[in-house]
Amino acid sequence: MCEAMAFRKQLIDLLSYEFRSASSLARELGMTRGDVEDDLRHALRSARAAGHDIEIVPARCKSCGFVFGEDRVLKPGRCPQCKGSRLFEPMIRIRRNPL
Ligand SMILES: [Zn+2]
Numbered sequence: 001m002c003e004a005m006a007f008r009k010q011l012i013d014l015l016s017y018e019f020r021s022a023s024s025l026a027r028e029l030g031m032t033r034g035d036v037e038d039d040l041r042h043a044l045r046s047a048r049a050a051g052h053d054i055e056i057v058p059a060r061c062k063s064c065g066f067v068f069g070e071d072r073v074l075k076p077g078r079c080p081q082c083k084g085s086r087l088f089e090p091m092i093r094i095r096r097n098p099l
Pocket of ligand 1: 082
């Protein structure tokens with residue numbers, strides 16, 4: 001197994017226990033959020049392809065309460081409604097289906 005695949009498997013494992021944000025994963029792994037984003041996207045795609053359910057609590061604006069789309073797993077830059085930048089990160093969890 002190559003290094004990237006092993007890392008994505010580790011991400012999937014971490015996401016299988018509880019809801020996590022990209023930032024909290026990055027912190028736990030000693031990386032920056034930018035470093036994990038790409039692998040996170042791939043990990044979610046392969047988890048879905050393997051038949052697992054992806055649950056996402058969408059990002060939300062702290063100022064006006066605007067809720068972002070569930071397709072967004074990474075923290076948006078700005079709120080399209082009030083242009084505020086204080087946002088709750090999306091939270092992600094993988095519900096493993098026993099195959
Ligand atoms: Zn807002």
